[in-house]
Amino acid sequence: MTKHITDRARMARHWLILADDLTGAADCAIAFGRIGREAVVTWGDATKPSHRQAAVWAHDVASRGLSSEAAAARHLGVLTRLPMSERALFKKIDSTLRGQPAAELAATLAHLKSGAERIFGVLAPAFPATGRTTVDGRVLVHGAALEETELWRRDHTYPNADLVDVLAAAGICGEKVTLAAVRGGDLRARFAAMADRSATMVAICDAETENDLALIAEAGLHASPASVFIGSAGLAHALANLEGRGSSEALRIPASKFGTLTVVGSLAAASRVAARRLRETGTAAYFPVEPKALAGNDVDRAELASGVMARLADGGDALVEISLNDSPNMSVGPPLAHNLATALQVAAPVIGAIAATGGETAAALLSGLGVNAIRLADEIEPGVSLGLTLGSLSVPVVTKAGAFGDEDSLVRINERLHAVRTRGSFA
Known part of the structure; x- marks a missing residue:
């Protein structure tokens, strides 16, 4: 964890998390729920006003099995329909790049760009607690290249797991931020310079540990007013840890005799x-x-x-x-x-x-x-x-x-x- 966390980083935000499946929506939102923030996961079209009032609202777009065109269109439709006012956006992607993360991200950035001069994306798919890390802009699973795993053989969309190439497949400009840069002490300035250099830029961040993700999260919160976070539950936990504990009421239910x-x-x-x-x-x-x-x-x-x-x-x-x-x-x-x-x-x-x-x-x-x-x-x-x-x-x-x-x-x-x-x- 970083030694110095500013008041801005500690400020509790309202979040909208978009995921391509239900378990992904939940494992990101629980990062905030476990520290006392009210966190709700929804799916389909039947979202209620009470769901939308939660401090952290995660929505399953259900696009994992779609083509790139259909996944992008579904994300755009959801973004158009869901209220995003005063919510920070977290675009959840699978830590092993299943589904259509590039096409979905392209649609998300295009939608956001329609209402802002600049958009800066902070991409960090690592989830160290489950063995997923990122080195030199490539995804590793328990230290092995993603392309060598059973996960990739069973289900993959892209020719390789180099994140620059993955984003380029959907026309997104991405720039790698190495482990040395993440840990170098001037990540905030590096992010700010990247954000100023292009109207739409995505920083592709290496991370091997939770501390790496903490550094990325804090720097990303200061890089640009239009920062969008892209990653798995590892990055969600890093962002949640920068917020103070919430005070939502503990859940209680009647005891059940059923199995x-x-x-x-x-x-x-x-x-x-x-x-x-x-x-x-x-x-x-x-x-x-x-x-x-x-x-x-x-x-x-x-x-x-x-x-x-x-x-x-x-x-x-x-x-x-x-x-x-x-x-x-x-x-x-x-x-x-x-x-x-x-x-x-x-x-x-x-x-x-x-x-x-x-x-x-x-x-x-x-x-x-x-x-x-x-x-x-x-x-x-x-x-x-x-x-x-x-x-x-x-x-x-x-x-x-x-x-x-x-x-x-x-x-x-x-x-x-x-x-x-x-x-x-x-x-």
């Missing part, structure tokens, strides 16, 4: 391993679901729902996992998540808590259960957010990006949700 529903829809190996570990503990009844069972077979879906409901109603926990092979068709993810949500709708009255891995899975499941937002309360571990569902169902909920966590993540999530739902307290 926890855990749904694993992510294709990431980390989530599959964690699901196997939770299954091995014997604390959650296991319900594997074949894709063909969700494709229209009403008998199979009814049998799944009946089994899950019986388990939850008896106070036991249920683990539902979509079974996929080692080389899944990425395009089938959204319809599978939607069909699973439809099958589990009838279980809503006996759900005591929910855990979901994968942004599409979480959004589809929660929407199907009548949930339209999440009020965030705490962070169980890096990238794993705990909150309360808002809408026709009010229960504790945990969302986790598929690739985050270790083999025991779902075990820890299950234990925390058991404590919350049985005590009626998020503390």
Whole structure:
């Protein structure tokens, strides 16, 4: 952390966070929620005035699986529709560059440029707590080049992970800021000079540690009145740490006798391993679901729902996992998540808590259960957010990006949700 933090850096701001999926929106917003700021995550079109009044409002644009043109158009539509007055903007991108971050950022900057002479972007995708760092403008995962990882092989958009090239694909001018420059003591002046040099400039910042991100966040807040922050939850936490603690009221709910529903829809190996570990503990009844069972077979879906409901109603926990092979068709993810949500709708009255891995899975499941937002309360571990569902169902909920966590993540999530739902307290 920087030794000297000015009053301007300490000032509590109202934030609008735009993300391409639900788990990303949540893991950025919880950075502020965990320090006492009121933080709400929404998705779809049904945002309510009460959601928009939150100090920190994160919105899932649901563009992860779209083409670059469609993702840009959706971001532009959301930016046009959502009120941004007096809110600082954080454009959340995936720390491993999945989806269409360049096209989305180009649309965001173009929209902002229509109302300002200059726009300065501070890009820092590093999330050190989950092993994501940036060196020489390139993304690394646990020290390995992103292009060498399973994450890149399974899902990538760009030829390489050099951030200058990634931004250039959408016509954005970016300039690298090396680790030496980040740590050199004059980062604020460097940012200010970059902001003055071009009407639209993005500083591509290296970062290996949380302290690097703290330096970037503070300098970025002073670089330009039109600074836009672009990154993952690592940068969100750095910005939140520069603000004083908030005083939002602690969340409380009635204690529940019903069990926890855990749904694993992510294709990431980390989530599959964690699901196997939770299954091995014997604390959650296991319900594997074949894709063909969700494709229209009403008998199979009814049998799944009946089994899950019986388990939850008896106070036991249920683990539902979509079974996929080692080389899944990425395009089938959204319809599978939607069909699973439809099958589990009838279980809503006996759900005591929910855990979901994968942004599409979480959004589809929660929407199907009548949930339209999440009020965030705490962070169980890096990238794993705990909150309360808002809408026709009010229960504790945990969302986790598929690739985050270790083999025991779902075990820890299950234990925390058991404590919350049985005590009626998020503390």
